[in-house]
Amino acid sequence: AQSVTQPDIHITVSEGASLELRCNYSYGATPYLFWYVQSPGQGLQLLLKYFSGDTLVQGIKGFEAEFKRSQSSFNLRKPSVHWSDAAEYFCAVGDPSSGDKLTFGTGTRLAVRP
Amino acid sequence: ETGVTQTPRHLVMGMTNKKSLKCEQHLGHNAMSWYKQSAKKPLELMFVYSLEERVENNSVPSRFSPECPNSSHLFLHLHTLQPEDSALYLCASSLGGNTEAFFGQGTRLTVV
Numbered sequence: 001a002q003s004v005t006q007p008d009i010h011i012t013v014s015e016g017a018s019l020e021l022r023c024n025y026s027y028g029a030t031p032y033l034f035w036y037v038q039s040p041g042q043g044l045q046l047l048l049k050y051f052s053g054d055t056l057v058q059g060i061k062g063f064e065a066e067f068k069r070s071q072s073s074f075n076l077r078k079p080s081v082h083w084s085d086a087a088e089y090f091c092a093v094g095d096p097s098s099g100d101k102l103t104f105g106t107g108t109r110l111a112v113r114p
Numbered sequence: 115e116t117g118v119t120q121t122p123r124h125l126v127m128g129m130t131n132k133k134s135l136k137c138e139q140h141l142g143h144n145a146m147s148w149y150k151q152s153a154k155k156p157l158e159l160m161f162v163y164s165l166e167e168r169v170e171n172n173s174v175p176s177r178f179s180p181e182c183p184n185s186s187h188l189f190l191h192l193h194t195l196q197p198e199d200s201a202l203y204l205c206a207s208s209l210g211g212n213t214e215a216f217f218g219q220g221t222r223l224t225v226v
Binding site: 004034041044046090107 | 116118120147154155156157159162170204206214215216217218219220222
């Protein structure tokens, strides 16, 4: 069965600083990978996704993520964080064979220091 | 606005009540799902419907009963819930085949 680990529960960064959120997955082959963001009281918004091809994926709001098969990782990065980026971030894995089923990590809550 | 609308946004119900959550999408998607989001736990997939047929049921208690009358609507019928069922219930829709899922804003359910 697939699983996702987000080792950091809370992260605080200063506005303008760079950001990296970690995500490790467990899956027998190459999964589909997603990053979602959730603001308080809201649903989840897709930031970016990886299905195949270029392992560096660009997303919305200046985010990017890199798929590293050797490390089973799909870390999310942003070069300069804005106060509006404060939210909870979820990494998710999709099984290409089972369709429509996402397995989520426990999330990382990001706080941005002025 | 993701194009997936959930109602109500908030619901408080007693353990003996019967209520329903509604999800609606007009994105032309053919797969819809219910997820449960509890504090300090990963989002849990509850049910998946693809082309109006249930294709996934993640060992959810029978007090939760889904219904998908057409590809645009998904319901979650609730009865005799427990306080531990209090959570944010999220609906998602997609084109299927592990394309990206679009989520609604959720229904915050409190069972008293």
